[in-house]
Amino acid sequence: MAKELKTMELSNSEEMYKMRLVLLGPPGAGKGTQAKRIAGKYQIPHVSTGDILRENLSAGTGLGLKAKTYMDKGELVPDNVLIDIIKERLSKPDCSSGFLLDGYPRTISQAEALNQILADTQLDMVLNITVPDEELLKRLSGRRMCKCGASYHTEFNPPKIMNVCDVCGSTLYQRDDDKEEAIKNRLKVYAKQTQPLIDYYSNLSMLKTVDGTESIDKIFAEITSILDTYE
Numbered sequence: 001m002a003k004e005l006k007t008m009e010l011s012n013s014e015e016m017y018k019m020r021l022v023l024l025g026p027p028g029a030g031k032g033t034q035a036k037r038i039a040g041k042y043q044i045p046h047v048s049t050g051d052i053l054r055e056n057l058s059a060g061t062g063l064g065l066k067a068k069t070y071m072d073k074g075e076l077v078p079d080n081v082l083i084d085i086i087k088e089r090l091s092k093p094d095c096s097s098g099f100l101l102d103g104y105p106r107t108i109s110q111a112e113a114l115n116q117i118l119a120d121t122q123l124d125m126v127l128n129i130t131v132p133d134e135e136l137l138k139r140l141s142g143r144r145m146c147k148c149g150a151s152y153h154t155e156f157n158p159p160k161i162m163n164v165c166d167v168c169g170s171t172l173y174q175r176d177d178d179k180e181e182a183i184k185n186r187l188k189v190y191a192k193q194t195q196p197l198i199d200y201y202s203n204l205s206m207l208k209t210v211d212g213t214e215s216i217d218k219i220f221a222e223i224t225s226i227l228d229t230y231e
């Protein structure tokens with residue numbers, strides 16, 4: 001992307017605008033997997049509300065304890081909590097020239113709050129990754145996480161040594177909400193509360209759809225070709 005190159009030529013104090021992106025898609029679509037690659041290539045912060053909530057949970061904060069009751073059941077954490085989180089995160093200096101949102105917004109009212117937070121600026125693009133439900137079930141039940149943030153799949157994206165993180169060597173774990181009952185509820189919640197955002201952003205001519213059933217590499221190539229031609 002031309003904008004990315006221009007940014008690299010400037011000093012920090014003159015840092016230029018990069019891009020403001022949202023990754024949309026059901027749980028298990030591959031948002032986190034692609035977000036890590038996009039953030040690396042385009043040098044924009046990856047803001048995952050799920051990660052922020054899980055960090056709070058591990059740190060035992062009041063927010064984490066409150067969120068856990070919703071997360072374990074596969075329910076959404078209330079909008080007001082998420083809006084405060086995203087407002088604070090987007091006010092940090094690293095987001096001033098661009099960001100990649102993963103897992104936010106998840107409701108129309110979160111999207112409207114985002115518009116207000118962004119005020120005079122706006123999003124450049126919403127990338128919607130589509131994957132059918134039966135594939136999502138397989139992906140989520142086989143997902144394994146590492147405390148360092150790396151994520152794997154027992155079959156589709158396995159670590160070199162079973163259950164051991166390639167990056168830091170720690171033992172992998174399964175998320176509590178990647179158990180069958182919670183997965184089923186998350187897919188229902190997605191259909192009811194988050195899917196309406198597809199029409200919402202499509203009506204604003206911001207939506208680009210990406211077929212998420214391809215390989216991780218192919219999807220990334222498709223996303224970069226969309227971003228590299230974006231002006």
Ligand code: ADP
Pocket residue numbers: 025026027028029030031032033034139140142143144151152153154156157212213214215216219
């Ligand atoms: P999300 O952030 O959308 O919930 P993840 O990026 O965590 O989804 O991916 C869910 C699971 O599916 C992970 O175990 C990941 O390794 C695996 N995965 C991601 N993309 C693909 C893909 N294109 N093909 C097969 N498995 C994938």
Ligand code: AMP
Pocket residue numbers: 027049050051053070071072074075076077078079082102103104105106110177186
């Ligand atoms: P994720 O890591 O994106 O799959 O999110 C895990 C869980 O965190 C979700 O199932 C919700 O319980 C909660 N969560 C994350 N982001 C949001 C959001 N924007 N709105 C409400 N709940 C959220």
